[in-house]
């Protein structure tokens with residue numbers, strides 16, 4: 001099975017304090033720690049596990065600036081054989097549909113049986129996978145937390161639905177699946193692994209190479225566009241406690257006692 | 264196109280509409296003031312659902328077919344593309360069904376897709392202005408969308424409170440015969456319900472809940488000791504379960520358990536809407552987080568900006584001494 005996995009380089013929201021830069025045009029980008037989008041890491045691991053069992057190839061593709069190479073290399077170090085970078089100034093400002101349009105062009109440059117995306121990325125849209133499937137006219141399933149491959153038959157997949165229940169379906173290939181965290185345990189990649197793939201050639205394709213009409217992507221083609229970032233006026237907000245560790249512990253003890261938090 | 268209709272997709276289970284149906288009715292009033300609303304109810308044996316939602320929408324379109332008994336987004340999408348007029352504005356919930364259906368639907372309708380909307384800013388001709396959140400809720404964004412060719416808007420559950428709609432209760436129009444001959448390359452097999460563990464966090468009055476901020480598996484012992492000293496139940500956010508550090512039945516959130524404690528102590532949890540969606544009954548919530556921008560501070564009763572690895576052992580000591 002030949003699998004394409006879409007990965008995005010994002011500011012790691014668990015590691016960073018994200019704040020709005022002057023005027024709201026952007027967030028403060030200096031000193032941000034970037035990493036591969038959490039969900040995409042599970043998607044790459046799943047693709048590698050499938051090909052380890054059944055053969056085939058894994059290609060990792062990322063659309064971004066030149067820095068996106070770093071995450072593609074990291075995912076290749078996990079065991080993806082090929083990488084692909086989609087970089088062009090004209091892609092800046094793309095909305096979800098723009099990104100899906102560019103990814104579609106990349107898909108059509110190769111031959112894949114299966115495309116995996118993450119369930120969502122840093123702007124929380126959860127949209128690119130479903131749009132890519134619709135553009136390709138391939139079937140789609142979101143929030144996939146199980147994939148069983150039976151040669152010659154449709155894939156049997158599980159989708160995570162509310163309350164942690166699992167909806168099981170059969171889906172024909174080629175198809176697009178968006179992957180939910182917890183489907184597997186992504187392998188660790190150390191410095192040595194990354195060094196091993198450091199000199200592997202990663203093709204970089206721009207709009208011309210992809211045959212993408214620049215008017216249909218980037219800010220030129222975007223129907224949905226961010227006007228600015230802002231910090232919402234907090235409602236009541238939490239009452240913030242201050243003091244030394246010992247003082248804080250004392251205050252929390254009193255509060256917990258008062259509210260019936262200690263039995 | 265200011266008079267374009269708004270269509271609201273109703274999700275339902277066991278003959279009852281999901282809460283989101285009433286939230287979407289409210290969202291429609293805020294996003295598209297004055298527009299007429301049509302609820303779309305798709306399924307098998309849905310008369311009761313149609314009656315229930317007819318009270319808050321201008322009209323209800325019923326698509327009742329045995330083949331639609333389970334809501335397979337891949338089957339529904341071509342049906343909606345067939346029946347919705349050009350330029351329609353479609354509202355759906357940003358839940359597991361909306362995520363499955365919405366993005367592809369917008370492509371097939373040629374409409375803009377506006378995901379996970381939390382607020383309305385106004386409609387100016389064909390420009391819809393909304394509020395979204397990015398970076399796990401740490402910052403908000405104003406977003407402008409060209410909806411001249413229609414829009415599919417997914418609305419965050421809980422973001423719009425149901426309100427009296429002003430609609431007087433509309434007719435139910437049976438359009439079931441249009442929902443025939445549908446086929447999809449994805450077919451439903453079964454639903455496997457969540458494993459029930461011997462742990463039941465839903466019955467606990469006091470929960471100590473731990474998130475990714477705990478850092479390492481070894482540090483969990485600190486939180487376990489605190490929960491024990493307090494006599495509280497131990498729960499967690501999703502990454503802790505994904506890492507297999509705690510069992511799935513301890514996960515609070517939309518894809519885990521719904522809890523109703525009186526006191527909720529959140530340690531190293533950022534406050535994603537999927538996590539907060541599992542906490543009901545407005546508990547007294549204390550949040551400990553080292554990031555002053557963590558969204559949980561917007562909803563907690565009391566907040567502490569601190570390293571939980573220092574504060575938790577100190578608190579455990581105090582409780583043991585104070586007993």
Ligand SMILES: Cc1cc2nc3c(=O)[nH]c(=O)nc-3n(C[C@H](O)[C@H](O)[C@H](O)COP(=O)(O)OP(=O)(O)OC[C@H]3O[C@@H](n4cnc5c(N)ncnc54)[C@H](O)[C@@H]3O)c2cc1C
Pocket residue numbers: 013014119120143359399473474475476477478499500501502503514515516517518519520530531532533534535537538541551552553554557569570571572
């Ligand atoms: C369809 C879907 C369903 C989901 N369902 C659920 C669900 O049911 N439940 C759920 O929880 N999530 C769910 N999620 C995931 C959710 O989107 C978030 O990713 C998740 O809730 C984040 O968990 P967290 O707050 O523990 O981690 P993070 O968001 O990474 O936050 C960790 C926090 O710890 C703080 N921190 C770090 N170190 C320290 C320290 N030493 N001391 C104090 N604070 C520290 C950080 O500042 C940060 O705020 C779902 C996602 C999707 C897409």
Ligand SMILES: Nc1ncnc2c1ncn2[C@@H]1O[C@H](COP(=O)(O)O)[C@@H](O)[C@H]1O
Pocket residue numbers: 005006007008037039040061062063064096099116117118119120121122123124125126127128129
């Ligand atoms: N710039 C990008 N490059 C590659 N894949 C992307 C990009 N943006 C989004 N994706 C894929 O789409 C998924 C969902 O992202 P989103 O729709 O932005 O929430 C991500 O998990 C990725 O798999």
